[in-house]
Amino acid sequence: MSEYKINTRCVQGGYTPGNGEPRQVPIIQSTTFKYDTSEAMGKLFDLEESGYFYTRLQNPTNDHVAAKIAELEGGTAAMLTSSGQAANFFALFNICECGSHIVASSSIYGGTFNLIAVTMAKMGITATFVSPDCTEEELNAAFQENTRAVFGETIANPALTVLDIEKFAKAAHSHGVPLIVDNTFPTPINCRPIEWGADIVTHSTTKYMDGHGAAVGGAIVDSGKFDWMAHAEKFPGLCTPDESYHGITYAEKFGKEGAFITKCTAQLMRDFGCIQSPQNAFILNLGLESLHVRMPRHVENGQAVAEFLLNHPKVAYVNYSGLPSDKYYALAQKYLPKGGCGVVSFGLKGGRKAAEAFMKNLKLAAIETHVADARTCCLNPATSTHRQMNDEQLKAAGVPAELIRISCGIEDKEDLIADLAQALEKC
Numbered sequence: 001m002s003e004y005k006i007n008t009r010c011v012q013g014g015y016t017p018g019n020g021e022p023r024q025v026p027i028i029q030s031t032t033f034k035y036d037t038s039e040a041m042g043k044l045f046d047l048e049e050s051g052y053f054y055t056r057l058q059n060p061t062n063d064h065v066a067a068k069i070a071e072l073e074g075g076t077a078a079m080l081t082s083s084g085q086a087a088n089f090f091a092l093f094n095i096c097e098c099g100s101h102i103v104a105s106s107s108i109y110g111g112t113f114n115l116i117a118v119t120m121a122k123m124g125i126t127a128t129f130v131s132p133d134c135t136e137e138e139l140n141a142a143f144q145e146n147t148r149a150v151f152g153e154t155i156a157n158p159a160l161t162v163l164d165i166e167k168f169a170k171a172a173h174s175h176g177v178p179l180i181v182d183n184t185f186p187t188p189i190n191c192r193p194i195e196w197g198a199d200i201v202t203h204s205t206t207k208y209m210d211g212h213g214a215a216v217g218g219a220i221v222d223s224g225k226f227d228w229m230a231h232a233e234k235f236p237g238l239c240t241p242d243e244s245y246h247g248i249t250y251a252e253k254f255g256k257e258g259a260f261i262t263k264c265t266a267q268l269m270r271d272f273g274c275i276q277s278p279q280n281a282f283i284l285n286l287g288l289e290s291l292h293v294r295m296p297r298h299v300e301n302g303q304a305v306a307e308f309l310l311n312h313p314k315v316a317y318v319n320y321s322g323l324p325s326d327k328y329y330a331l332a333q334k335y336l337p338k339g340g341c342g343v344v345s346f347g348l349k350g351g352r353k354a355a356e357a358f359m360k361n362l363k364l365a366a367i368e369t370h371v372a373d374a375r376t377c378c379l380n381p382a383t384s385t386h387r388q389m390n391d392e393q394l395k396a397a398g399v400p401a402e403l404i405r406i407s408c409g410i411e412d413k414e415d416l417i418a419d420l421a422q423a424l425e426k427c
């Protein structure tokens with residue numbers, strides 16, 4: 001499918017039925033797979049042949065959908081995981097172990113920050129967080145002898161900062177480690193981090209890829225470009241024999257193109273089992289079939305809402321990288337020329353009280369913690385997800401009391417603006 005444009009890959013990538021086969025990706029609702037001889041099955045266990053034996057590790061439905069995502073991102077291999085959290089954990093843990101260190105952007109999803117700063121720290125994997133706006137010197141200073149990966153988000157959830165992917169890739173590569181980019185918010189329709197030097201791309205497919213708030217899931221894509229063997233001393237898991245698979249060395253046997261995903265499947269899926277159900281993979285694929293149609297509408301609505309808010313007398317500030325006044329406008333012009341996503345955040349001049357009244361009066365936009373789906377949703381962290389914090393703590397956490405995040409869906413933008421206007425009227 002790589003000869004076709006991305007819109008065509010969204011619709012038909014990953015699965016090409018043969019004569020008389022189902023047109024839609026079949027849901028292989030089976031935990032296990034049958035073989036005629038023990039020898040035939042043994043070859044799979046030795047990674048001598050590729051095939052399926054148990055859905056905890058791999059399932060054909062998932063693999064079709066993962067292959068489509070690899071085609072969209074321009075990668076060589078991909079896998080689905082049960083959630084975005086699992087995707088980021090696997091992507092990091094596939095090359096980190098006790099004693100390793102990660103350099104990460106400080107502007108990332110709260111769940112991922114907690115995963116790296118708290119849970120992975122308990123495994124003996126430490127991290128240094130750097131501002132996405134840091135200078136090259138500051139970024140290079142964050143590296144240590146034991147650094148094994150660099151991590152950031154193309155557009156951060158919820159801060160909406162834009163990552164300078166080339167700057168982070170250059171620093172990662174000059175220290176002999178890969179750059180992992182979580183590309184959940186722009187999706188490959190609006191940005192393909194591999195084209196800018198990222199080595200591994202992750203997704204919470206729960207968001208725009210599914211796009212209908214129907215199925216939690218994640219994905220990992222390998223660019224196939226990072227030369228593990230050139231830095232073999234840093235990545236023994238990929239570059240020395242795996243005794244649990246009869247001594248194969250992933251980077252030798254599967255090359256740059258396949259080593260990362262094969263090891264991640266063979267070891268981490270085997271041991272942690274965070275597989276996406278084939279049913280969810282099927283739902284995800286339905287979302288992917290219209291991703292290229294939905295993303296431009298999310299961007300159109302996000303842009304219209306951001307411009308409306310910017311000019312409203314009760315609004316103190318608006319964060320949206322499509323606004324020329326935004327701090328990230330220049331980076332967005334470079335990395336996101338077709339626009340970023342439908343998520344906009346803004347602050348009300350009236351503070352917490354105004355935010356509360358605004359939220360109460362919304363009619364069309366639903367109050368949800370979710371983002372990035374077809375229906376518009378809205379959140380005031382201070383009065384919901386972060387309600388245990390006082391105003392000072394909220395400010396320190398980057399979610400001041402007056403901050404509202406709106407995830408613009410694909411409804412008519414005039415209805416969205418009318419809803420915001422009437423709610424602003426009453427606050």
Ligand SMILES: *Cc1c(COP(=O)(O)O)cnc(C)c1O
Nearest residue numbers: 083084085109157184204206217
């Ligand atoms: C939601 C989200 C995650 C976590 O994904 P889940 O599917 O909820 O586990 C990770 N990264 C980003 C950028 C997200 O928005």
